[in-house]
Amino acid sequence: MKAKATLKQIAKELNVSVSTVSKALNDSPEISEQTKTRIKEYAKLKNYKPNVIGLNLKNRKTKTIGLIIPNILNSFFAKVFTGIEKVAEEKGYNVITCISNESLKKEISTLDMLSNGTIDGFILSVSEEAQKLHEFNHFKEIINEGTPIVMFDRIVDEVECDKVVVDDFDSAFNATQHLINIGCKKIALFSSIGNLSVGKLRAEGYLKALQNNNIAINTDLILRTDSEDALKAKAEILFDNHTIDGIFALEEDDSVLALRISLKRGYIIPENLSIIGFADGILASRRLSPSLTTVSQHGPEIGAAAAELLIERLESKENEYPYKTTVIKTELRLRESTKTL
Amino acid sequence: MKAKATLKQIAKELNVSVSTVSKALNDSPEISEQTKTRIKEYAKLKNYKPNVIGLNLKNRKTKTIGLIIPNILNSFFAKVFTGIEKVAEEKGYNVITCISNESLKKEISTLDMLSNGTIDGFILSVSEEAQKLHEFNHFKEIINEGTPIVMFDRIVDEVECDKVVVDDFDSAFNATQHLINIGCKKIALFSSIGNLSVGKLRAEGYLKALQNNNIAINTDLILRTDSEDALKAKAEILFDNHTIDGIFALEEDDSVLALRISLKRGYIIPENLSIIGFADGILASRRLSPSLTTVSQHGPEIGAAAAELLIERLESKENEYPYKTTVIKTELRLRESTKTL
DNA sequence: GTTTTTTTTGAAATCGATTGCTAGTTTCCA
DNA sequence: TGGAAACTAGCAATCGATTTCAAAAAAAAC
Structure with a gap:
């Protein structure tokens, strides 16, 4: 050596x-x-x-991005990560990745650990706990100290910073409208993410579509919960008391649950029940039988957009750089779980 | 600000x-x-x-680990990542993650980019291209320069460093033996990872089990390929010409393929065909219907072991610290795709 | 051959922290 | 009151690089 x-x-x-x-x-x-x-x-x-350390010290920057993800096993976040990593690599940045595990405490400690010169800026998706408790001061403090943050997917309106989102409301609206177009009358909503900003927006899109089509809103069909288990329990009750012909699920896991439980209850899909779900990873939905029609989020594009926003800000000379919000469109991918027109 | x-x-x-x-x-x-x-x-x-940069410069170390993963969308690697991140966090280390995308070039450039003081040591799983081309000098150089490497899962025998592996040979042997125990006589091997060290070891375990039970080896049943597509093509030919009663798949995707194609061919599972596959993520296999019996690799444990090996080496004062190899046991998780005894 | 100009190199400051050694002040005792 | 011991605080070096400015050497001009 x-x-x-x-x-x-x-x-x-x-x-x-x-x-x-x-x-x-x-x-x-x-x-x-x-x-x-x-x-x-x-x-x-x-x-x-x-030796870059010497250089970093001199330049007062590290060309490193801090990424905080609630859970890397969620394939949506894994996809976003690939987008970030790709852009970062192209522009000569490294990515330090930390998992918040949906915990506010971990989120705070990570922000603290890294905002001491280790990284130039953050990209993050807010932890469930922070959203639930409405605790966002840690973000504001970091930004005040001069370290920029870009939020993606789960964002916070109260915090002023760059953001990358999916058009959750419109996507949900369109998906629900699609179910209505193919003839569904009793459309249930399956959500295990009632806590999250995105969950709320998607639910609103669903409601709006029903309203626009003069479909009476039946609260029995609207299952808004905070966990997979709670959703499952409510779903069993729903199936005991109602016959439905459509399900709109707000998350990948929720749609898998919807599929399994309705198959178990003897529904024929898509003949007498159509299902659409938000998709994180595309693979899993495609693999199921029947394969799922999904609202596909372009994870890598979201990540790429976030990285670009951050790097642009880091490399801009101007101090007063207005905050931007990039909206990435979703795509309705028709598969076997919905009737064709 | x-x-x-x-x-x-x-x-x-x-x-x-x-x-x-x-x-x-x-x-x-x-x-x-x-x-x-x-x-x-x-x-x-x-x-x-x-400011840590000043400290880093003074201490000549950064308390940062460089992680190189072939593909984060593979849930096995995502799980390993969680294990690494957890241990790193506990011990006060950060993790810079890069994706090699199975490319030798990217692997080399990443090693190069980070081995300039940015990180104290590497954890990595060798890219497919490097394994295919038998090109391992870049690892040796980095180690020679004094930056330690820990390899996991896909390792290289020729490179002297710490390693974390699954007992691939034994696991494959046991899985095949299990198929034999439940009465399978014509067991096919599905592999799309013929290039990888682990693919080879697993195939050997399969062969050994057949030999031990005096089952003639039929090369028509042994599908060793380098890609999912090639495997699919070979599988179609296999099903055209043979009737089989067992499949042992060397990778998660391979087992999903085995399941879908045999269902399509009219096999009843597990009544007249049993399937066992290596599993990366547990979720996907459990979701399928029928759910898959798997050789489960403990991804987080593998990651944790790798991080511990690296940090131990980084923090040891001694210069001559012998290289270690940690073996993490797998577990056969019996589900619906295999007959019970 | 002397002065001016150009070329080429080097000394020193800087980034942000740590740390051994020194200098200055105080306290205490003879 | 003088000197030793004890305590505080600061100077300066260090880590590895960049960069400004000054100095030295070489080339050109007179």
């Missing part, structure tokens, strides 16, 4: 000064061609790589 | 020297209690956090 080469070492071994070496390697016109090549060759020989 | 507090600022504002502030905040006995409290209170007021 050879020790890593530093400017100082090279300088000593070549009998020149540190600054000469630095300038030579940076192709400064101050240095003669002769010494430049001599130094460059020696540096290559020694496999010299400038 | 207030500028971040530095030692220098605080020193100036309190009319003391930088070193006094530093010592006071570090509770040095050199400083009187009086000044200590005065400085500490002011620092708290100003929300002072020591």
Whole structure:
């Protein structure tokens, strides 16, 4: 194991000064061609790589993004991650990823840990606990200290920062409208994410579509819960007391639940029950039989947009840079779980 | 936006020297209690956090781990990631994650990008391309330069470093033996990962189990390919020409393919065909109908073990620290795709 | 051959923190 | 009151790089 080469070492071994070496390697016109090549060759020989820590200290930035994700096992977040990583790599940034596990405490401690020079800015999706408790001061503080934040998917209206969202309301509206178009009259709503901003927006889109079509809103059919288990319990009750012909599920897991439970109850899909669900990963929905019609969120695009917003802000010279919100469109992917027109 | 507090600022504002502030905040006995409290209170007021970059430079380490994963959308790797992140967090380390996308070039450039002081050590799973081309010099170079590497899952025998593996051979052997125990006679092997070290080991375990039970090896039943598409093509041919009663799939996607194609061919599962597959994520296999019997790899444990190996090495004072290999056991999870005894 | 100009190199400051050593002040005892 | 011991606080070096400015050397001009 050879020790890593530093400017100082090279300088000593070549009998020149540190600054000469630095300038030579940076192709400064101050240095003669002769010494430049001599130094460059020696540096290559020694496999010299400038130590970024020294550079970071000098430049007061690290070209590193802090990413806080509630849960990487959720394939939606995994997809967003790929988008972020791709853009970051292209622009020469690294990504430090932390999992909040939906915990407010972990979210705060992560923000704290990283906002000490380790990273230049954050990209994050708010933890469930923070949304539930309406606790957003930690974000404001970080922004006040001068570290920019970009929020995606689960955002907070009260916090002023860049944001990337899906058009949740419109997507839900369109999906519900599609169910209505293919003839569904009794459309249930399945949600295990009543706590989240996105869950609320999607539910509103569903309601609006019903209203627009003069369909009476039956609260028995609207299952808004905070957990998969609670949703399951409510669903059993729903199936005991009602016959339905459509389900709109607000999350991937909710749609899987809807599919399994309705198959168990003897429904034929899509003949007498159509299902549409929001999709995180596309794979899982496609694999099911019947495969699920989904509102597809373009995870990688969301991530890419977030990374671009952040890097743009980091690299802009201006201090007063207005906050932007990027909206990424969803796509209704028709598969086997819905009737065709 | 207030500028971040530095030692220098605080020193100036309190009319003391930088070193006094530093010592006071570090509770040095050199400083009187009086000044200590005065400085500490002011620092708290100003929300002072020591800038880690300065520290890193001084300490010549960053308490950051570089993680290189072939593909984060593969839920096995996502699970490993959670294990790494958890241990890292506990021990005060950050994780910079990069995706190699199975590309050798990206793998090399990532190693290069990060091994300049950004990270203290690597955890990685070798890209498919590197394994295919038998190109491992980049790992050796990095290790030679003094940056430790821990490999997990897809490892390279020729490279001396810490490793974390699953007992692939034994797991495959046991799974195949289980199929034999429940009465299977014609067991096909489905592999789309012929290129990978783990794919080879698993295939050997399968062969060994057949041999031990005096079952003639029929190469028509052994589908070793390098891609999902190739596997699918071969599988169609297999089903055209043979009747089988068992499938052992070497990867999660391969088992899903096995399940779908055999259902399509009219097999009743598990009555006349039993399937066992290696599982990355447990969720997807459980969701399928029928649910899949799997060889379950404990992803988080693998990640945790890798992080522990690396951190142990980083924090050991000794220079000659022997390389270790940790083996994590798998578990056969019996579900609906196999007959019961 | 001397002065001016140009070229080439190097010394020193800087980024933000730590730390060994030194200098200055106070206390205490003779 | 003088000197030693004890306590505080600050100077300066260090980590690895960049960069400004000054100095030295070489080339050009007179």
